[in-house]
Amino acid sequence: MLTDRDIARWRLRSQHLAAPLDGAEHVVRSLLAVQAENPSQSAWAVATRTRDPRQADLAGLLASERVLRTHVLRPTWHYVHADDALWLLELTRDRVLPIIDQQLVPLGDRLTVVADAVLEALAEAPGRTRAELADALAERGHELTGMQLMLLAGHLELHALICSGAPRDGEHTYALFADRVTAPRRMERDEALAELAFRYFTAHGPATDRDLAYWATLTLTDVRRGLAAAAGRLESFDHGDRTYWHAPGGAAASTSPEGHLLQVLDEMYRGYQDSRWVLDADELLSRGRETAIGMALVDGQVVAGMKRTLTTRAVTFEIRMLRHLSPEEKNAIQDAAARCGRFLEREPRLTWQEPSSVDQG
Numbered sequence: 001m002l003t004d005r006d007i008a009r010w011r012l013r014s015q016h017l018a019a020p021l022d023g024a025e026h027v028v029r030s031l032l033a034v035q036a037e038n039p040s041q042s043a044w045a046v047a048t049r050t051r052d053p054r055q056a057d058l059a060g061l062l063a064s065e066r067v068l069r070t071h072v073l074r075p076t077w078h079y080v081h082a083d084d085a086l087w088l089l090e091l092t093r094d095r096v097l098p099i100i101d102q103q104l105v106p107l108g109d110r111l112t113v114v115a116d117a118v119l120e121a122l123a124e125a126p127g128r129t130r131a132e133l134a135d136a137l138a139e140r141g142h143e144l145t146g147m148q149l150m151l152l153a154g155h156l157e158l159h160a161l162i163c164s165g166a167p168r169d170g171e172h173t174y175a176l177f178a179d180r181v182t183a184p185r186r187m188e189r190d191e192a193l194a195e196l197a198f199r200y201f202t203a204h205g206p207a208t209d210r211d212l213a214y215w216a217t218l219t220l221t222d223v224r225r226g227l228a229a230a231a232g233r234l235e236s237f238d239h240g241d242r243t244y245w246h247a248p249g250g251a252a253a254s255t256s257p258e259g260h261l262l263q264v265l266d267e268m269y270r271g272y273q274d275s276r277w278v279l280d281a282d283e284l285l286s287r288g289r290e291t292a293i294g295m296a297l298v299d300g301q302v303v304a305g306m307k308r309t310l311t312t313r314a315v316t317f318e319i320r321m322l323r324h325l326s327p328e329e330k331n332a333i334q335d336a337a338a339r340c341g342r343f344l345e346r347e348p349r350l351t352w353q354e355p356s357s358v359d360q361g
Helices: 006-015 024-031 039-047 055-065 081-096 097-103 110-124 130-141 147-160 189-204 209-216 220-233 276-280 327-344
Strands: 067-071 077-081 160-163 174-176 235-239 242-246 259-262 294-298 301-310 315-322 347-353
Touching: 006 189, 006 242, 006 276, 024 039, 024 055, 024 067, 024 077, 024 189, 039 055, 039 327, 055 067, 067 081, 067 147, 077 081, 081 097, 081 189, 097 147, 110 130, 110 147, 110 160, 110 174, 130 147, 147 160, 189 209, 189 220, 189 242, 209 220, 259 301, 259 327, 276 301, 294 327, 301 327, 315 327, 327 347
Parallel strands: 315 347
Antiparallel strands: 067 077, 067 160, 160 174, 235 242, 259 294, 294 301, 301 315
16 A cells, blocks of 8 residues: 555656666656756756766756757746657647736737847847847837846747757857757647656656646646546556556665755656645645745655755755754755755755744744
8 A cells, every 4th residue: 555655755766866867868858847947956956866967967958959948838947858849838838828928918019029029139149148138129129127028038938939048157048949949849739648648657657637737737638638548658546535647667665865955846846736745744844835945855755944055165055854853864964965065066064953943834
């Protein structure tokens, strides 16, 4: 009989936290998309799933057009492999676009004209930062607020007209989608739904159909249609009042490495909604208010909140314990901090805040 803890451990392996891959490209392709709202934090979300975490790994993929950072799945940025970008956009954007377009209503009839100006500016000089793009629009007589430009860029990304360019000095840039993805992969809708279901449940399973509906901003009808087409390549089991789908095979026995320091945008948290709380079997976290800081996981379970602070020489992890931790659990967290420190090329430091002084509301 599986428990919530068993499912959470299983996900560690499905998501490659306990079974790291050879490089960032394999991670992004396997997970299909990785939320990338915060580039620094999301770079670690990818790197921690590799055997040899290096900053240059993902950075090189973003520069070489193999991986994009663009709006897809939900109204925020994700890393997505160039091979998967177009079919995933075409499949999921219809229910995402209205969220962004509603906020662009104040532009009125100017929307088309300003959008064309963005495409013209990027055709002339690709790889512009947002500030440079704003200057180019101003030169053409279009003054936008920072928020309007961000929303307009998201609108154009969802239409597969623009996407990320090569980062410059660590800063995000924009380029024409057609210039960055020269051989896009396309699928008919039914084929795409099946592909999505198979790959999501392979890399995120065990998970439920409602988890996928949330993750991809799709209707349950569409998700179940794709699941029906992919069911022959997946397995399932019932737990509580839910059906969980996963790749063929059973739960993994090993969860090495055992400790992980992750942000709430990480796929272990953000990759689910319906069954998210299997990672908190002891109900240490509030269900009514989402935490604004990161998480310390040991053996697939949240045991502490985590706040990361970078300086030029060190990375400090403030560990806000949700319960008293054993020496072995603290060692697992220290090991996770050391891995992240090596990746960031900074000395890892930890501070520990006892549970009695932590606000768990």
